[in-house]
Amino acid sequence: MQAAPPTPAESYLAHRRPFEVWYWVVSCCLSALGGSYAKWADYQRLGLALDWWKPLTWSWSSALLQLALVPALLWFTRRWPLHLDTWRRNLGWYLPASVAWSVLHVAGMVAFRKMVYLTQGASYKFGDWPAEVLYEYSKDVRTFIGMVLLIHGYRLLVLRLQGEASVLDVLDNGHAVEQVDRPERFLVRTLGREFLIAAADVEWLQSSGNYVNLHLGGRAYPLRSTIAGIEAKLDPARFLRIHRSYIVNLDQIVSIEPLDSGDARVHLKDGQSLPCSRRWRQLLRERVDPVAET
Template sequence: MTANQHSNLTEQLILHPQRYGYLLLAVFLLINAAVNASSVWVDLQRNAANDNLWWHPVLWEYSSVVSTLLLCPLLFWWFRQQPLRLTAISRQLAFHLVGSLLFALLHIVLMILLRKPFYALAGDSYGFEPLTTDFFYEYRKDAWAYLFFLSCYHLATFFYSRLSGEAHQLGQTDASLAPAISDSVKAPEHFLIKKLDREFLLRTTDIEWLEASGNYVNLHSKGRIYPLRATLSATLQQLEPLGFCRTHRSLAVNLRQIDSMQFQSSGDGDITLNSGHTVALSRRYKEHLKQQLTTI
């Protein structure tokens, strides 16, 4: 692979992390299912089982994969609600225990719904006892899968932040140890971006919009995303003097980057930025936005 091809691939990964993340996850799960299904089939052959049952392990494994992939968006949303950290350990354990139980329950329901029609076509019935050892057998596997996905999600988030560039306050050495942005700190004209083995400055005026994401605020600029460890409220208290305004519970825009706005009969609307990107506008923040526009 040439340097240019490598650069293009990195660029695509940065711009479309979810697309490639799901693709990689799907490939891994499908290969893993093929290995598991072939192993079960070999065991059936060794035990002189009926050759007509070869489709059973295939159905078991791939129905599990399809169910898992369908649940992944919900699962990753769940992970964003409670990012891993070194505080409130008991609360995190309780949160993820509930998450693992819900994941197992939904995974089992989807698998049953996928398997029953195939068993019916084969003139057979698929039995599952939810309140017996069947559930605990499945939960044991699903709890391990939940822990695996949780670990992979946070590792992928960490490496993506390093690949795309993580934002820091100037003079801030470690975002993981720094407190949330202080109200007393002067509105920054630049943010320091640390990307792999290099650093550069991002002009605050080049930031198009802000997006709350767990313990981070994603700074969107020219198609790139730079996560900043802070809350949206604290970040806005700093950036409002520079022309930033909240448009939604989890969104804010740079007023100077607005190209046009459209409003619906409900009072909500959409803001189109100069880049062409559309940001949601809640009716709760509409009047404040209009007032702020008159001041820039």
């Protein structure tokens, strides 16, 4: 298959990780700076004295704790995604998650403020805990909902840009139909384009929520399936499960690096390294050239 020149969307997808990290960092900084100025301006308008470091401490403690909790929120939304076919089943998890998120945010924020106040020879008082916690939760739950909607909306956009793969075969008359047994190719639909990728060309697969990402040529194509479901359909002579979240194309393995923990690291031709659990390590050694383990 002749690879088409990358589109702007595909170029973005190839470098989107730094953008995503910087988005959260910049958002945190802007939120903290804006909040600090707003609190300082409120005191100035009321003619009240305020030490310069206090509004900075209040705003930055909140923003930094939100930033620290972003990885947990990303993991949670992957584990319990709100897709059309899953939102009824998963939505109930979001209420306790919002409470846990708020508790962690408030506890970390208060601890941060207390430490800063101590460095200034002062004491920070959070206030009446039941009433203050409810007040903070009323703010946090709105932030939590906004972040969840943003994350799911962004992932939907990325999914549209990436294209979604499906298990298909092509008949002699050119019509694509779903193949229920072992697939020889996958159909990828992305931004109005359709193209086929051979199953044998897939270099490795990774579980991601309700999807399994098919990796080849530096790109990833999400397939709606469980890792166990697609494992059962792939050619066992070519593909092997090496981790609860990874399947590898045996032809792509360059070497196997044993680790002190009993696990291993699998190095591929494209420079990618995949984890191999001890549960599958022995089977992997039996399936590849013994000299591959270094």
